[in-house]
Amino acid sequence: MNEKTDDIILAFESSADETSAAVVKNGNTILSNVVATQIASHQRFGGIVPEVASRHHLEWINRVTEEALTKAGINDPERQLSAVAATYGPGLVGSLLVGLMAGKTFAMVHHLPFIAVNHLAGHISAANFVKATVYPALAIMVSGGHTELLWMEKENTFQIIGTTLDDAAGEAFDKVGRILGLKYPAGKEIQEMAGHGKAVIKFPIAHTEDDFDFSFSGLKSSVLNYVHHHEQVSEEFNRNDVAASFQKAVVEAITEKSRLAIEKFQPKQLLLGGGVAANLALRTAFENLSKEYKIELTEAPIKLSGDNAAMIGAAAYLNYKQRLFAPLDLNVDPSLNFARM
Amino acid sequence: MKILAFDTSGSTLNVGIFDSTTGLFFAHNHEHDLARTHSMKILPAISELMRKAAWDYKDLDRIVVTAGPGSFTGLRIGATVAKILASQLSCDLVAVSTLFAISDSIKLTAGQLKVPLINARNHNVFAAAYDQQGKVVVSEKHWVFSKLLKQLPKNSCFVFEEGSGDEFKNEIKDNAFKFVEQKSNRLIDPKVLAKSALFLPVIDPDHFVPNYLRKTAAEMNWEAKHPEAKDGEYSKYVSEV
Ligand SMILES: [Zn+2]
Numbered sequence: 001m002n003e004k005t006d007d008i009i010l011a012f013e014s015s016a017d018e019t020s021a022a023v024v025k026n027g028n029t030i031l032s033n034v035v036a037t038q039i040a041s042h043q044r045f046g047g048i049v050p051e052v053a054s055r056h057h058l059e060w061i062n063r064v065t066e067e068a069l070t071k072a073g074i075n076d077p078e079r080q081l082s083a084v085a086a087t088y089g090p091g092l093v094g095s096l097l098v099g100l101m102a103g104k105t106f107a108m109v110h111h112l113p114f115i116a117v118n119h120l121a122g123h124i125s126a127a128n129f130v131k132a133t134v135y136p137a138l139a140i141m142v143s144g145g146h147t148e149l150l151w152m153e154k155e156n157t158f159q160i161i162g163t164t165l166d167d168a169a170g171e172a173f174d175k176v177g178r179i180l181g182l183k184y185p186a187g188k189e190i191q192e193m194a195g196h197g198k199a200v201i202k203f204p205i206a207h208t209e210d211d212f213d214f215s216f217s218g219l220k221s222s223v224l225n226y227v228h229h230h231e232q233v234s235e236e237f238n239r240n241d242v243a244a245s246f247q248k249a250v251v252e253a254i255t256e257k258s259r260l261a262i263e264k265f266q267p268k269q270l271l272l273g274g275g276v277a278a279n280l281a282l283r284t285a286f287e288n289l290s291k292e293y294k295i296e297l298t299e300a301p302i303k304l305s306g307d308n309a310a311m312i313g314a315a316a317y318l319n320y321k322q323r324l325f326a327p328l329d330l331n332v333d334p335s336l337n338f339a340r341m
Numbered sequence: 342m343k344i345l346a347f348d349t350s351g352s353t354l355n356v357g358i359f360d361s362t363t364g365l366f367f368a369h370n371h372e373h374d375l376a377r378t379h380s381m382k383i384l385p386a387i388s389e390l391m392r393k394a395a396w397d398y399k400d401l402d403r404i405v406v407t408a409g410p411g412s413f414t415g416l417r418i419g420a421t422v423a424k425i426l427a428s429q430l431s432c433d434l435v436a437v438s439t440l441f442a443i444s445d446s447i448k449l450t451a452g453q454l455k456v457p458l459i460n461a462r463n464h465n466v467f468a469a470a471y472d473q474q475g476k477v478v479v480s481e482k483h484w485v486f487s488k489l490l491k492q493l494p495k496n497s498c499f500v501f502e503e504g505s506g507d508e509f510k511n512e513i514k515d516n517a518f519k520f521v522e523q524k525s526n527r528l529i530d531p532k533v534l535a536k537s538a539l540f541l542p543v544i545d546p547d548h549f550v551p552n553y554l555r556k557t558a559a560e561m562n563w564e565a566k567h568p569e570a571k572d573g574e575y576s577k578y579v580s581e582v
Contacts, residue, residue: 041578
């Protein structure tokens with residue numbers, strides 16, 4: 001018997017507009033992480049067109065898979081790999097289907113167990129590449145599709161403490177980007193403009209009924225009103241100041257809700273992940289929060305903040321340890337989410 | 342030659358395995374489903390057939406898949422499975438036009454032209470015409486139905502899934518054409534599909550994409566505004582990071 005000392009997982013991610021395959025060792029070491037992005041395609045339309053996204057995923061799935069295997073030195077998957085994983089939700093149904101079918105087929109043909117991964121658990125698990133998490137932990141997941149405060153009592157358990165009632169944080173960035181005439185996705189450019197501006201405009205932070213929930217659509221509307229008003233009366237305004245003030249409002253909303261959660265639940269660890277976690281103002285705010293409460297913070301590396309399969313491999317490993325395998329008839333679940341606490 | 346063939350383009354999932362040397366054949370078809378739920382049924386169906394035949398995946402010589410037209414989501418389910426299987430097994434991949442497979446699966450009176458038809462909504466269709474030897478008479482295309490009627494020779498006979506072509510029946514009769522309705526589970530014969538691996542060309546699985554025969558509305562609008570943009574260069578919009 002060939003005893004495997006390491007557990008190596010091949011993971012797939014295709015929930016939105018990135019096609020990715022990665023090979024991850026023991027849930028914390030990346031052997032390869034290949035990502036093909038479709039941003040240039042969807043920029044033509046000002047946002048993701050789901051049918052176009054699915055077509056691109058299919059065009060790229062084999063190339064991405066083969067490159068991930070080659071880079072990781074996998075030439076005999078059946079012997080070298082312990083399992084195959086894929087994101088099964090949440091996300092766009094047609095996009096998810098390509099990665100899920102690829103993962104299930106790969107597992108079947110090489111007689112390997114299959115692991116179905118929740119995309120949000122993937123974003124949070126990106127922190128495992130930095131260091132092991134101490135529990136209980138409070139995870140903050142901010143991306144184009146999600147804004148969640150999650151409670152992790154122990155490893156691989158997730159409960160929603162708070163979530164967005166309307167737009168996700170990243171979505172708000174993109175919508176404000178459109179108001180300012182920026183290209184999709186607008187997060188990076190808004191961050192850059194904010195660096196050249198001053199947060200002098202008072203945009204309101206919405207107060208939601210439930211203490212821990214978010215709402216960003218009101219903030220977006222007040223940015224829209226501000227810009228429209230100034231344009232209508234042909235009054236000059238500083239676009240960098242708008243960016244800085246908007247960014248400050250988003251960061252404040254997220255950190256304030258997190259502060260409330262820290263005080264109520266007393267976590268031993270903070271985790272920050274998701275595409276918006278690449279925002280430097282947000283990172284700084286959480287670094288300060290971590291110092292203030294003397295709670296260790298693990299941030300997903302900026303390179304692993306956006307969608308990628310390595311984070312899916314990290315999350316899959318937690319399932320692998322518990323032998324949580326999925327059958328070949330598992331379907332995608334576009335609106336998959338965790339339960340409320 | 343050991344062949345695995347499957348079709349996920351329509352409402353019935355068709356899977357068959359066929360050994361061209363021994364004649365061994367097993368099939369699985371699952372009716373009354375939405376094309377998108379083929380994602381749940383296809384892999385268990387394949388592994389069950391492999392078990393029945395006592396084959397391992399490594400024994401397969403050729404994978405056959407319907408290339409479209411059909412349900413976009415359904416086509417992608419089959420195409421993903423086919424691409425990963427063929428590349429992981431380093432075996433041959435053959436993609437068969439869904440319309441050709443429908444045409445090839447039915448016997449008609451001598452002399453009739455076969456016109457397989459898939460309803461594409463808004464009185465549009467995916468259709469082509471073949472003679473009895475399988476030669477293309479009218480190429481497959483996304484047609485406005487009335488325009489297709491003008492292209493067809495007299496002895497044409499439409500073939501479509503039962504219940505999917507009711508809106509066309511009057512026009513078909515008015516133009517003195519014929520039609521045959523097939524039950525969903527008989528529209529494509531997995532054995533016929535598998536056998537097409539014996540005479541159709543082998544393709545590269547890494548670059549295979551379905552033949553959707555129709556662009557998305559977003560792309561058509563965009564291209565109308567950007568006539569300078571070159572057609573068919575999808576992949577230039579995707580890059581590795
Ligand atoms: Zn994501």
